[in-house]
Amino acid sequence: MRCPRCQFENIPGETRCFKCNSVLEGKVASVKDRPPRMASWKRPVRGFFRNMRKVHLIPHIEIKWLSKINVDLRRMILVPLDIVPGLGHLLGGSFKKVWWLVLLWVVFLIAGILHIPDEIGFLFIGLAIGLHVWIFMRHSIIKETKSFTTRLMVAFLILIFLFFSYRTVGSMLFSNRSTVHIAFDIPGQDIEKGDIFLVNKQFSSEALKRGNLVSIQPERAREDTEMIGQIIALPGEYILVKEDFFVVNRRKLDNKQYPVPGWLRGREVSFKMSEDSYFVILGYYVSEHGRSITKGEIQSICIYSFDEIKGVAYMKWLPLHKRGPLQE
Amino acid sequence: MDRFTRLEFGDSKPKKRPGGEPVRDAEYLYKKAYQYWFAADFELALRNFSRVIEEDSSFFNAWSGQIVALIELGEYPEAILWADKALEFFPEHSELFALKAVSYSRDAKYEKAIAFSDNAVSKENVTPRVWLSRAEVLLHRKSAVAENCISKAMKNCAQQDPVIKLEAARLLRRKRKYSKAIQFLNDVVQKVPKSALAWYELGCCQSKMGLPQAKVSLEQCCLLRPDWIEAKKEFKRAGKRGIFRRLFGG
Numbered sequence: 001m002r003c004p005r006c007q008f009e010n011i012p013g014e015t016r017c018f019k020c021n022s023v024l025e026g027k028v029a030s031v032k033d034r035p036p037r038m039a040s041w042k043r044p045v046r047g048f049f050r051n052m053r054k055v056h057l058i059p060h061i062e063i064k065w066l067s068k069i070n071v072d073l074r075r076m077i078l079v080p081l082d083i084v085p086g087l088g089h090l091l092g093g094s095f096k097k098v099w100w101l102v103l104l105w106v107v108f109l110i111a112g113i114l115h116i117p118d119e120i121g122f123l124f125i126g127l128a129i130g131l132h133v134w135i136f137m138r139h140s141i142i143k144e145t146k147s148f149t150t151r152l153m154v155a156f157l158i159l160i161f162l163f164f165s166y167r168t169v170g171s172m173l174f175s176n177r178s179t180v181h182i183a184f185d186i187p188g189q190d191i192e193k194g195d196i197f198l199v200n201k202q203f204s205s206e207a208l209k210r211g212n213l214v215s216i217q218p219e220r221a222r223e224d225t226e227m228i229g230q231i232i233a234l235p236g237e238y239i240l241v242k243e244d245f246f247v248v249n250r251r252k253l254d255n256k257q258y259p260v261p262g263w264l265r266g267r268e269v270s271f272k273m274s275e276d277s278y279f280v281i282l283g284y285y286v287s288e289h290g291r292s293i294t295k296g297e298i299q300s301i302c303i304y305s306f307d308e309i310k311g312v313a314y315m316k317w318l319p320l321h322k323r324g325p326l327q328e
Numbered sequence: 329m330d331r332f333t334r335l336e337f338g339d340s341k342p343k344k345r346p347g348g349e350p351v352r353d354a355e356y357l358y359k360k361a362y363q364y365w366f367a368a369d370f371e372l373a374l375r376n377f378s379r380v381i382e383e384d385s386s387f388f389n390a391w392s393g394q395i396v397a398l399i400e401l402g403e404y405p406e407a408i409l410w411a412d413k414a415l416e417f418f419p420e421h422s423e424l425f426a427l428k429a430v431s432y433s434r435d436a437k438y439e440k441a442i443a444f445s446d447n448a449v450s451k452e453n454v455t456p457r458v459w460l461s462r463a464e465v466l467l468h469r470k471s472a473v474a475e476n477c478i479s480k481a482m483k484n485c486a487q488q489d490p491v492i493k494l495e496a497a498r499l500l501r502r503k504r505k506y507s508k509a510i511q512f513l514n515d516v517v518q519k520v521p522k523s524a525l526a527w528y529e530l531g532c533c534q535s536k537m538g539l540p541q542a543k544v545s546l547e548q549c550c551l552l553r554p555d556w557i558e559a560k561k562e563f564k565r566a567g568k569r570g571i572f573r574r575l576f577g578g
Binding site for chain 2: 004005020021022023024033034035036037038043046050051053054
């Protein structure tokens with residue numbers, strides 16, 4: 001029997017050509033003749049990924065000393081460089097494998113930073129850490145590990161390492177900044193109970209003016225608890241709380257800009273501020289049930305020295321739609 | 329056996345049963361499949377290639393035709409899978425490797441495409457399609473060698489095969505070598521005047537060069553295949569060439 005491809009004359013009865021191994025005519029009993037087909041929903045998905053593959057965002061970077069060393073050692077060196085996501089891959093010439101992961105990581109990180117301290121912010125940061133682990137796991141030296149348990153262990157160790165790294169980097173970068181919530185409304189400034197502010201912890205006494213929102217650690221509260229309060233009276237001033245407004249140095253303050261919190265309303269008390277003390281109102285601090293509050297208690301709640309003020313709020317942070325600098 | 333020796337483009341009459349109806353054997357179905365391919369109806373071409381294999385599973389050209397049709401339909405992973413399947417029956421066939429290279433290249437997996445193309449070229453009995461696939465893979469790199477590959481394909485091509493010429497012309501069109509593509513396409517439309525695909529390609533090339541014949545070619549294409557939306561769009565576009573398009577192309 002002659003092979004249709006190479007024309008070799010084979011022994012009759014053979015199913016494949018002795019020379020080229022082709023199937024001999026008429027000897028294939030049953031062949032699945034219909035090719036597999038693509039589901040219609042896959043077309044746009046594949047098109048998207050194809051277009052992504054066509055994009056070359058970053059050119060190949062070659063480092064001479066790195067290319068000279070042993071291949072296995074080079075692969076080992078490149079892994080820890082991915083502490084900056086994608087750097088190891090970039091220097092190893094395999095950035096194409098992870099560029100989309102790096103892009104997603106950036107998106108999640110930005111979304112996380114923008115939403116912190118909300119739960120959704122922490123969720124995004126968690127996802128960014130997850131992606132970072134994935135970027136590490138895309139290194140060929142890790143991928144080649146055949147044992148699933150080993151890979152799982154490596155991923156877990158990287159995850160723990162990254163978790164603490166993110167915490168350390170976060171606290172280093174934002175050591176002078178924190179986010180604190182407010183527990184009362186200021187209608188004149190569109191501020192509502194629960195809004196979160198960005199606080200600068202480095203400030204001077206000149207920066208403190210009437211109406212400023214400052215971060216205070218209330219008495220009897222936990223050590224890490226801070227709340228936003230509003231400065232009503234400055235050092236040396238005379239303040240009178242009367243019905244639902246404040247009078248400072250005999251000047252009545254607008255109660256929309258300087259509202260009297262509920263627990264202080266209806267009381268008539270006055271204080272002369274010393275040279276180093278500020279009258280700061282806080283919300284949701286004293287239980288109004290049962291008994292009326294004494295002047296001594298008001299003094300301990302509302303009068304703070306400069307050292308007791310932890311920071312000055314300079315930006316509305318959350319909710320997102322209110323984000324922006326605070327009015328002077 | 330050449331690839332297209334079984335094709336008939338002239339007026340030679342098909343084998344007929346005593347009753348007058350043509351015998352629907354593998355050759356008949358294969359011809360039918362290529363008729364659909366020339367009409368740019370790759371879905372029907374694919375079905376007919378499958379029917380050829382149903383009749384005669386050792387018909388290599390039907391296997392390669394199926395893969396080509398899958399590539400034209402944009403189903404690259406399926407084309408690769410099917411090429412692997414074909415390789416079980418026709419091991420080490422250069423054309424199957426070449427088709428895999430084309431699939432990878434169109435799926436933007438260029439490294440694999442180059443590897444398969446290298447493999448295909450290194451085999452014995454390199455067919456014109458292997459050179460065409462080489463040209464396509466190298467085209468991505470804008471390599472000057474791509475054009476040489478096309479000329480090699482044309483040299484190797486037996487009896488001035490219209491299929492290979494049409495494929496080469498399509499490649500040249502992608503490379504924006506319109507005048508050379510038109511040269512090939514003119515030959516193809518003379519040989520296969522009923523090919524909507526050839527008229528369409530010719531019309532597009534002429535349109536890009538700002539030739540008034542583009543409208544006639546595309547009209548011919550629309551007459552041959554009135555349900556082809558893309559051709560209709562191109563025909564409309566050719567009719568609306570304003571002064572800026574004439575000056576700056578597009």
